[in-house]
Amino acid sequence: MFQVLFDLALQLTGSPVQFKHIHGTGWSCIIGDLDYAQAKALGLVLNEIDVTKNWEEHLINVFKSCHVHYKRKIREKRYDDIIANDMLALLTASSEVEINQLFDNIEKAEAEWAAFYRQKWIIASLNKHMSKIDNETWVASPNNTNTAEAAHALSNRRGKNLKIVTAILQGRKLDKERFTSIHVHQKYNVPNRGRDRRLITRNVLSNKRQANARVKKLNNTNKTVLTKRKQNARASSSKKKAKKTITIISDDSDEEDKCNNNGNDKENNVTKSLSKSDELEYQERALALKERELDLREREAKVRIMELTNIEKERELNLNS
Template sequence: MVDMSYKRVFGEMNEFEFNAYDEDNHSIVTFCRIFTNGSDSKIYQCMFTTFFEVYEDLTGEKPSFYHFNSEKKGWAAIIVDLDKGQAKGLSLALNSLCNSISAEQHLLYILKSCSVHFERNVRNSKYSDESKFLMRQLLKAKTKDDVDFIFEQLETIGDEKIHDWITEYQTPWILASLNHNYSLMDYDIWMTTPFDTNVSECSHANVNREGTRLRLKTAIFQRFHNYQKYNIPMSSKNKSGTKRKIDANKRKEYPNSKITKQKAEKMELKELNE
């Protein structure tokens, strides 16, 4: 599953993560982190393509996806959060790997949208409670006729701008990512893969414990505490929890003395590496 984190880096930079849950070891695995200052379809296409290229460089094999692999092996589902730019970027990147089907058809085979994000969008909308109740049934509808009935009932209620909502959620890839009746994904895969991006959210929470609103360089290298190895000085303000603890300890140890910037940086690097 993939998701964008907006808290880790200070300023316009955000962190795009590729995550999965390792059932054998009961742990979250983060395959890749990409830092970006954009989120349109072209940027997402670039990030997905870059991830595929890095995967090939590391493994010596091209990324394999279940729906276009002759042996039915490879990644079978990607869970996203209903971001249109993200979905389009993914479809274009997949199309560069396999152009025997259209870019949008790739999404019908592999995409699932996070039910939590869908529920949040419904809850925060300005539609009536009656309409919201029907919207939530979209995920549970057992047949295409049931889905059609939901849209018909929403039209009948006639909330302001409800037609815009119906038009959006009748978009083939969106509808297919929320209800299996419209998806081309194998039913067993649909039922055995996650229905939300909670793994990614947990990954964000775990890494954010090390600090938020960080400098870009700090966010990249902090987990490994390799500032000395990469010769990257802590030259600008770091607001992470770790940095605040270091500063507090310095104030306790040297309450009445002045510490030169160079000496403070050396002390900081030493403490981070301990």
């Protein structure tokens, strides 16, 4: 794979690929995921170019692995917190002595893991103090492969499981659209964000956001008012139940019972009337909000009509010119 890549670069540029640690100039760092087979294949290809170093020594001089994938694997395995912290500390350890101490601590719990990452070319790809890449190049180069991973974002843009010819045509169409947007951005400094950001559209979206915020605020206030009144009603009823009543048998007891019943009926009627008035107020506010939403929609429709008329006028002007 790497040999084919180097041959293709030679065909396109007319000059062979060169490496700084071999030729004194050229590529000084290659960043990739820590895949053992791929890394070894790269080292073997470099060994064919320069046989004075074995494949592991070549990787120590040029290979840097992705820190993001390294940290993700540690999180997914759910190691003990102390062991996981030692594993992460390998990335920032400042000396070989400190690195060996960390490996000794990890080896007590994860011997296989420590044996794998203790290989010279692997730890050299993770820590700059073990690598032979110069410090300036190490600091300037990224510690992840996110740029390359981002290229996969558009792989399924036009669909999945397509026929070969259809996939090629759709990919060509997508590439053409992307090149057009890049050209417009470079020439007119107008970025393509995939949505309309003109002044009229921004104003319409702003009106929508304000209307939604008002609706949410009104709903929240109504809910809080209703809940507070319900809580007060429950509290008053519980207090009445908790009161101890002493009944005195007398001739006037029937009249007192009638008075108490009349008082309770009046209180119940008052609470019912309050709840009905609250419901009516809530319904009136909801209707007012709906009317506002309808007004906003009418305004948006008018704005859209104006935009369409402007577009038609522009087309007529272009045709006349």
